[in-house]
Amino acid sequence: MSPSPRIKGWCPGAWRPMATGDGLLVRVRPPLGELSREQVLALCDAAETFGSGLIELTSRANLQLRGVTDESWPPLMAFLVEHQLVSDEPDAESQPQLMLAPAWQKGDDTPTIARLLQARGSELAAMPGKVGIAIDAGKAPVLGDSAADFRIERSMAGGLLVRADGYAQGTAVNDTEAAVEQLIRLTHWFVDSGGRDAGRMRRHTAPLPDWAPTDTAPASPGEKLALGKHREGMVVGLPFGRVAVETLREAVSQTSARVVQVTPWRRLLLQDCDTLPAVGGLICHNSDPRLAMDACPGAPYCEQASVATRPLAEKLNGWVEGTVHISGCAKGCARQRPAALCLTGRDGRFDVIINGRADSTPVKSGLTENEALDVIQKLSESR
Template structure:
């Protein structure tokens, strides 16, 4: 077994890992947006045995293992298949990813729609790798900021009947309005039809729905708005357990194992917001060590790549500096082990990029931007920010 050759622009998966500075990145998709306790423990073991031990949570609610080598990848895949974390057929994994509103309940419209769509994915058109589908049919859509090319949502009028299976719409990304449907089954049929229309109308060249500059077909009129957006899951106690945050979107296997290795934990829901919902009896109120419990914690939003010693491209440690900067800067922050900038491709108010064992300090730009100061160690960075009044950044 050899990892497929990797092409820029691919959306990596477990069967098609992406080569990064710290080895292969192996992405694992939770079915219905959740892992059982046993699956989560197996994932921790996999991260430590075959990778660097770091686990990241992506903006599409996947978990990814870092630091996997070409040599260990085949054994990792056997392990993941054995523990039902990855499909044994690589073609099945290539089907579009479903992103579910994390707060779904068994039998509600989000769950029913997802199950119906999963059963029909073999009928789905062959969409570009990066395309995804959001199933967000609760009382109020919560996935509006998450990347998705087609969405099944509650309509504004349907919000008055959140437990009913009607009052849904299917919305193409880039459209403010969606097409009404009267049931989850109708939503799935319309979605499949739209996916085939996307391909037949040349969408594969655009790559994503919002870039496909063509009118929707007459049989899918965008005519009604979705319901008003609702809040994301807040950190802290939840009716089904506890919501915790991952600092910088990342957790080490031992920290995650300690959080879920309790008989009272049943399931872990994965969100696109650097948060996990750990479900189980009597875990409300538990302050999970190493995870975030405070909604205002700046580490929920800061960007930092794994850095040294996890990545051989890095000449600096990133996570320690990111921790020290937490709460000192009001604007957006990115700490990058090198100019590649894996953690964030966008400009941030403050970016610190490692080079030759020191940091370059960059303002309002990406990790490869022009620095305003160079050759800084961690103390220099803190002193610079103090002198410059970092609160204004």
Template sequence: ALDERRPPLMLSPEWRENDDTHRAARRLEESDFPALPAKVGIAVDAGPTPLLGDAAADFRIERDDTGALLVRCEGRAMGTRVESAEAAADLVVKLCRWFMESGGGQARRMGRHRAPLPAWARQDAAPTAPCQALALGAHPLGAVVGLSLGRVEAASLRALVTPFEDCRLRVTPWRRLLVTGADAGRLPALFGVITEPGDPRLSMDACPGAPFCEQASVDTRAMAARLARHQASSLHVSGCAKGCARSRPAAVCLTGRGGRFDVLINDRADGEPAARGLTEPDVLDYLEKLGALHL
């Protein structure tokens, strides 16, 4: 089914009042979109330092290596150079209409849509390489904190902003918050809020798991908590083989199956397990013997 709502916008967390990212987003909010598949989204990443290149989106407003604004479709290496933030937003809307008129409703995502781009969407510039996710700690706009598994209790959020008179929370795609107006040196210690860059929880991904998802047969959060004191370059705990929390391979991946765990090494949740049907204690023993986890 198609979603009648306006497609979601993902803005660079470093946007500032009336910059190109802000202006393009405001134009998009005022635009008339066609009905689009529910997961189609737009990334607006027009700051001097692009950040959202690795975040999932179907249409992107970004910059090329000369600093010019660029509109690019997901799955295409090149994009269309434009003169202004407003022109970029208008071109995105036009591309959304073309997407639906050319069969995108069946493909459902731009990255899977194989129709050739129209002649007016010339591919004349490549995007500049994105920078890494925001580092924890002090930031020119305030402070950056991490969220354990991307979740946080409302009480912790309230306590996080209480010490500061004028601050706002900006959500990012990396399970981190940019707290504008905050002082990194005055951040309180709170449950589920990460302030240390070396915290192992920053490299962990886990879906809600059982009983919150009917597809899951294991408690992913309990397993993630047991592994939180260990170090791994990346760790993914998935309630089933769909791997909703992480589509990329992880150094260690645990996939729920029939109430137990399959273990995959340097693979995705739907890959070929190195070990099958392990209980929680079995998983820990197996990974420690394998040398895949470190204290």
């Protein structure tokens, strides 16, 4: 029986990289969820010079470099600081991750709240490393399916509300400053009521305090960014959230994009351009089946994965209707929600799970890749 995957309880950063199967993983948090054209090109140079030449876009809208070594990490950090891709203060990474709703515009409440929260970041409680905050204050919330422990959203009535993960409704607030004040207060309640032991808000069983009533419904959810033309520019997808530096460099160089916004949906918004880059290695059509597929890095990139995931994901491209999740281990990092089909790696083989998560009970276990493909084909034919 294989050992259970290790839950490390913290997220990698730039100043605190994480050892993985292919070296150190260095994560970059784009300020306000965007990078300038020059910063994107600098990040490509950094990944190529100091890492393996791969850049990943995470489900929390962070960018990460793979294959960094103990020797290449110090000059990498100097390079990232020089290009203002990370703060020169390591303590800056101790603040909770902020995830902004993509496609915000100048003057929107979303960036205003983010700046207010950044300015008061030292007032937030010291919370577990995986705790995150979503700022989703556009006309319609779009980050409901993205992991966050606390959210500032637009309410059904058009105002702002603050909502804790696990609750369908939140607390109405009068303005952006009141929203930040309420959120800071909630973080201290979380810690004081035992949230550190729970690790995440969704696992925290303490009842919310009286001053945080759950009586205000968020606005109806909006749609994720579709690929192609957008009012702000062009949207492109990254297959399974990964891109080679030469692909990203060429894509940005081909367009007039001045700013690139990141999203938690494996998509980039190239602002201020009106043509899609003619570059292979990107997803440009909303009908691409890979948009409904989630695959973690897998072996050999992750030390906890016992199977390669991305090659199998490419083989399944277009095979299965509905959502597909391929996980290198039972942690299911790439997707926490159930999928129509899930393949979980265990001891170098695959478990097949229907309508479940990576840690759900399989219908078939211990299969080779070819055996798993045969089972999937038979299941598809029987429907």
